[in-house]
Amino acid sequence: MKQNILITGANGEVGHGLITALAKKANLVTLDIKPLDKKLASLVKKTYTGDILNKKLVKEIFRRFDFETVYHLAALLSTSAEKNPAFAQTINVTGTVNLLDQAILQSQKRKKIMKFVFPSSIAVYGLPDLPTKEKTKKIKEIEYLNPITMYGINKLYCEKLGIYYSNYYQLLANSKRYIDFRCVRFPGLISADTMPTGGTSDFAPEMLHAAAQGKNYICFVRPDTTIPFMAMPDAIKSLLQLTESPRKNLKNQIYNVDGFSASAKEIELIIKKSYLKFKMSYKVDKMRQRIVDTWPTDVDNSLARRDWNWKPEFNFINTFTKYLIPSAKLIYSGHKH
Numbered sequence: 399m400k401q402n403i404l405i406t407g408a409n410g411e412v413g414h415g416l417i418t419a420l421a422k423k424a425n426l427v428t429l430d431i432k433p434l435d436k437k438l439a440s441l442v443k444k445t446y447t448g449d450i451l452n453k454k455l456v457k458e459i460f461r462r463f464d465f466e467t468v469y470h471l472a473a474l475l476s477t478s479a480e481k482n483p484a485f486a487q488t489i490n491v492t493g494t495v496n497l498l499d500q501a502i503l504q505s506q507k508r509k510k511i512m513k514f515v516f517p518s519s520i521a522v523y524g525l526p527d528l529p530t531k532e533k534t535k536k537i538k539e540i541e542y543l544n545p546i547t548m549y550g551i552n553k554l555y556c557e558k559l560g561i562y563y564s565n566y567y568q569l570l571a572n573s574k575r576y577i578d579f580r581c582v583r584f585p586g587l588i589s590a591d592t593m594p595t596g597g598t599s600d601f602a603p604e605m606l607h608a609a610a611q612g613k614n615y616i617c618f619v620r621p622d623t624t625i626p627f628m629a630m631p632d633a634i635k636s637l638l639q640l641t642e643s644p645r646k647n648l649k650n651q652i653y654n655v656d657g658f659s660a661s662a663k664e665i666e667l668i669i670k671k672s673y674l675k676f677k678m679s680y681k682v683d684k685m686r687q688r689i690v691d692t693w694p695t696d697v698d699n700s701l702a703r704r705d706w707n708w709k710p711e712f713n714f715i716n717t718f719t720k721y722l723i724p725s726a727k728l729i730y731s732g733h734k735h
């Protein structure tokens with residue numbers, strides 16, 4: 399029998415990719431505050447349009463379905479969170495607690511472990527200044543966990559919550575494990591299919607989508623700004639690979655995953671090789687620049703490599719030449735969708 403899987407935030411960029419990848423393997427139940435994209439509707443068993451803060455609804459979903467795995471993607475991203483920090487805290491943290499509470503209740507009741515997969519972010523890192531960022535290069539999971547944004551703080555706290563619900567819930571003597579919390583820290587994601595909103599790494603995908611639509615673009619960070627990125631197919635691959643790994647192989651619960659590291663200028667230049675008429679300029683948004691200046695240049699993926707054989711398929715060049723640019727050309731010429 400097919401497993402039931404719950405995906406929250408299913409209508410977002412990652413949700414689009416994850417639903418498509420899992421549709422054949424599992425019965426998908428989705429929850430998003432926005433109605434699910436019509437293109438995805440036929441791929442899911444049941445879709446709920448509603449809020450992860452609505453406890454009654456979340457409870458009802460867990461009453462109706464037994465879940466093998468929960469992918470908790472719903473969140474308010476970094477730039478949006480900075481515009482309304484208290485609201486972000488409620489969605490990102492209280493929303494996560496609502497899901498974890500129902501997940502642990504259900505797994506205790508049926509005496510079976512539930513996997514809870516959570517996408518964290520490089521926003522959990524907070525490098526103190528540019529020279530330190532320059533020096534640090536590939537950051538390890540335990541380094542510089544001093545986020546300066548509400549989003550980064552929320553993600554770091556949710557990682558700790560996941561570990562608590564997995565290993566220490568109510569500190570019961572001889573407590574059994576009911577939740578198997580697994581987490582990847584994503585870099586900035588770039589998808590050819592969807593436009594990002596509210597993230598601070600959005601300048602890269604925004605450049606691509608503007609070029610593909612024949613529009614000019616004003617980049618909100620300096621040309622030398624360098625952070626790690628990942629092509630959406632690799633992001634989905636990492637979630638699935640981590641989920642499918644045997645628990646005994648996983649010595650950690652939080653893993654960096656990588657794609658490639660590039661500056662805004664390098665991304666501009668590679669896009670211009672395919673879109674010869676593309677014009678762009680730079681107008682720095684101080685708040686967003688300040689955020690990315692605390693994010694690492696690149697991440698160390700050695701734990702993910704060691705425990706679940708992680709290896710990205712897409713590097714800087716083939717992310718653009720083999721995935722983003724050909725797909726964007728199809729989409730904007732009307733041959734896809």
Ligand SMILES: NC(=O)c1ccc[n+]([C@@H]2O[C@H](COP(=O)([O-])OP(=O)(O)OC[C@H]3O[C@@H](n4cnc5c(N)ncnc54)[C@H](O)[C@@H]3O)[C@@H](O)[C@H]2O)c1
Binds near residue numbers: 407429431517583
């Ligand atoms: N996109 C990136 O670059 C990136 C990087 C690191 C981590 N992540 C994480 O990956 C996850 C998915 O990101 P994404 O890029 O798909 O983001 P997204 O903004 O495209 O999708 C988030 C989805 O959550 C939904 N949502 C927001 N508030 C909700 C609520 N209260 N109740 C129900 N649904 C709600 C939104 O409607 C949206 O469809 C998030 O947790 C994000 O923090 C993303």
